[in-house]
Amino acid sequence: MPSPSAPHVALLTDAFDRVAGEVRRVLRGATAEQLAYRPDPEANTVAWLVWHLTRVQDDHVADVAGVEQRWTAGGWAEKLALPFDVADTGYGHSPEQVAAVRTDGAVLGGYLEDVHAATTAFLGTLTPADLERVVDTRWDPPVTLAVRLVSVASDDLQHVGQAAYVRGLARRAGV
Numbered sequence: 001m002p003s004p005s006a007p008h009v010a011l012l013t014d015a016f017d018r019v020a021g022e023v024r025r026v027l028r029g030a031t032a033e034q035l036a037y038r039p040d041p042e043a044n045t046v047a048w049l050v051w052h053l054t055r056v057q058d059d060h061v062a063d064v065a066g067v068e069q070r071w072t073a074g075g076w077a078e079k080l081a082l083p084f085d086v087a088d089t090g091y092g093h094s095p096e097q098v099a100a101v102r103t104d105g106a107v108l109g110g111y112l113e114d115v116h117a118a119t120t121a122f123l124g125t126l127t128p129a130d131l132e133r134v135v136d137t138r139w140d141p142p143v144t145l146a147v148r149l150v151s152v153a154s155d156d157l158q159h160v161g162q163a164a165y166v167r168g169l170a171r172r173a174g175v
Helices: 006-026 033-035 046-065 076-080 093-101 107-124 145-172
Strands: 132-138
Touching: 006 046, 006 107, 006 145, 033 046, 033 145, 046 107, 046 145, 076 107, 132 145
Parallel strands: none
Antiparallel strands: none
C-alpha cells in the first residue's frame, strides 16, 4: 500500500484495485457459456469486455511507463491465442471479432492479475510532478499522465459494469 505521504498514488491505486476487484467478481464461477453469452448478435460478450478492458489498460499504462506490454512480455497473446494482430486492443471490433474472443475465466483472470500488478507497481513509482507530465499532445489541451490514468480507470469501470450486466442477463436467460 502506498505511504500516506503519497495520496495521489493511494487514490489511483484504489481506482485500479476497484477495477480488478470487479473483474474478479464477474469472472468468479463463470462458465464458458456465460463468458460467450450475447443478449443479441451485435452485443459484446463478457469475455470480450474483460479482454478489451485489460488490453486497453495494459496498452495505455505500458505506453506511459515506457515498458513492454504484459500482453507480449507475459506471453498472454500466446496463451489466449486470439485471431488478432498482437497490437489489437479491441477498439472498433466488429460483431464477428467480438465473437472470436473465446476463452476461460482463469486465463482472462490471469492476464488481468498480471496487468494489475504491473499497473500498481508503476503507480508506486509516481510523484506528484510525474502526474503533470504531458503524455499525449494530439488533444487540446494536451493530456497529462494524471488525466490518462483517470481515463483508463474510468473506461475500465464502464466496461466491467457492462460485463457484470451481460453476465446477469446470461444467468436470467438460464445460461
